[in-house]
Every structure is written in structure tokens, then in C-alpha cells.
């Protein structure tokens with residue numbers, strides 16, 4: 279375990295993330311920071327009181343003060359507003375850019391060596407705001423989207439094939455939005471290409487459902503957006519870093535020429551280890567997948583231009 283992981287935002291995603299981090303004992307101290315007086319304190323104390331039953335020794339602390347989070351090894355940012363029915367992720371842009379700017383300044387001042395995992399939406403743009411405001415190198419600013427999108431895709435495939443989720447290997451690239459790029463050509467079931475097991479129309483329907491996976495949950499919940507699977511995804515990234523696993527996970531990374539793109543965050547296969555982003559794997563893409571990735575990059579550049587950094 280590392281010494282300290284901070285989760286900024288003690289809302290649905292943040293609080294669930296803190297609990298998962300503690301239950302996996304990924305840090306000696308799990309600190310939840312939020313602007314609302316009492317909420318992080320109450321949730322943190324409640325989680326800590328579950329420790330004797332769950333049997334974890336991570337201390338969970340909730341606070342409104344970044345002093346308690348100083349020297350964090352990892353900071354997971356979930357602060358901001360979430361989508362309501364009818365809203366796109368980009369509708370959150372201005373409000374969340376302001377919030378993330380304020381949060382990133384505090385992180386840079388109190389945890390200058392931290393690795394940031396951005397969760398707040400619109401994801402790829404918020405990761406850019408954090409990179410610029412903190413001045414951290416790209417190795418230490420990552421966005422969580424691909425792990426979640428891939429999990430949704432794998433869950434739907436496992437359901438359609440009636441097989442274990444563990445046997446579905448897949449990768450969803452691109453931006454975290456309607457233009458995400460699930461790679462059918464790299465989707466296998468224990469090494470068997472999925473195209474041998476499912477008809478193209480069914481695969482296309484699953485890809486479409488994956489693209490709308492977030493909106494499907496928003497439609498059910500009405501007052502907020504998904505948080506169980508999103509928190510699992512953020513914690514999987516943190517775990518790969520804490521345990522220096524060198525896992526290959528789809529994450530939003532600041533591209534510097536990879537896949538032909540420069541100066542934007544986009545979901546690509548990343549190697550995660552103790553130093554954060556330890557490499558980007560460039561895989562061959564079909565012409566259609568390359569086109570889809572270009573569209574995805576265009577969809578990220580639009581809102582990026584609206585936040586003046």
C-alpha cells in the first residue's frame with residue numbers, strides 16, 4: 279500500500295471510490311475532500327466504522343481542508359456536477375472547468391508529487407485543465423473513461439454470450455463520449471475473435487449500447503449518473519499504480535504524436551505502474567477505426583478550445 283490517496287469530491291463517485299480504496303487497503307490513509315461542510319466528515323467516519331467488520335486497516339478521513347491530504351501519492355478527482363437526463367457530458371463544461379481549476383491548484387500546492395486520476399466530466403477536457411493548472415508531466419495526469427467504457431462493453435458481451443466476464447478481453451479507445459471507439463477487431467473471448475461467436479448486427483447493437491452506457495444509467499436514475507462501475511474503474515487504475523502492476527488499460531493520456539495526434543487527451547492503451555503512465559501502446563487500426571478515432575479527437579478538441587488555459 280502507499281501512504282496516502284486523496285479523493286476530491288465526496289459525492290456518489292467519490293465516496294464509493296474511497297470505500298473501494300479502503301476495502302482493498304491500497305493506502306494507509308484514504309482522504310476525502312469536499313467543499314460541503316460535514317459531508318466528507320460524515321461519510322469518512324461512517325466508512326472508517328465499517329473497517330472492523332470489513333477488516334481493513336486503511337484510515338478513512340473526510341475533510342474540507344487540503345492540509346489532511348498533503349503529500350498524497352495519488353489524487354482521484356471526482357469533484358463537480360454530474361449529468362441529469364437530457365444533458366450531455368459537454369453541458370458540464372464551464373461549471374466543472376472552474377471547479378477542477380480550483381482543485382488542481384490545491385493539489386499542486388499540497389501534493390506536488392501526486393499522480394492525478396481525473397474522473398470529472400467532460401473527462402478529456404478536465405484532464406487537460408488539470409495538466410495545465412498543475413504543470414505536472416503527462417506521466418502523472420491520467421483520465422478514467424476507457425476502463426469504464428470497456429467494462430460496460432465486456433458486461434454486455436458476457437451477457438449476450440452467456441460466458442464469464444473474466445473471459446472477455448476488449449479495449450474501448452477514443453474520447454469519453456458518443457464518439458468512443460470500441461475495437462471489435464481486438465475483442466476476444468479467451469483468445470477467440472468475438473466475430474466468430476456473435477453476428478455483426480448483434481455486435482453493432484452492443485457497441486451502440488456501450489456508447490450510450492452512461493446515458494442509459496442517467497435515464498434510470500433521473501437525479502444523477504453512474505457511480506458503482508465508475509468508482510471500480512478509477513480504483514482499478516489506482517491499484518495498477520500502487521501495486522506497480524504494469525497493466526495495459528485504456529486510459530485518457532496526453533498524446534504527443536501517438537496515433538498521429540498531439541496535445542490532447544484521448545483514450546489509448548496505456549501501461550500503468552508506480553510512475554503513473556509508463557508507456558502508450560500503438561496498435562494497428564482498421565481504416566474505419568482510424569476514422570472513428572479522428573472523429574473522437576475532433577469531438578474532444580471542440581470543448582477543449584472553449585476552456586481558455
Ligand SMILES: NC(=O)c1ccc[n+]([C@@H]2O[C@H](COP(=O)([O-])OP(=O)(O)OC[C@H]3O[C@@H](n4cnc5c(N)ncnc54)[C@H](O)[C@@H]3O)[C@@H](O)[C@H]2O)c1
Nearest residue numbers: 287288289290291312313357358359360397398399422508
Ligand atoms: N469519467 C467517467 O467515466 C465518469 C463516470 C461517472 C461520473 N463522472 C463524473 O464525475 C463527477 C462526479 O459525479 P458524482 O455522481 O459523484 O456527482 P455528485 O454530485 O454526487 O458529487 C460531486 C461532489 O463534488 C463536490 N464538489 C463540488 N465542487 C467541489 C470543489 N470545488 N471541491 C471539492 N468538491 C467539490 C460536491 O459537493 C459533490 O459532493 C461528475 O462530473 C460526473 O460527470 C465521470
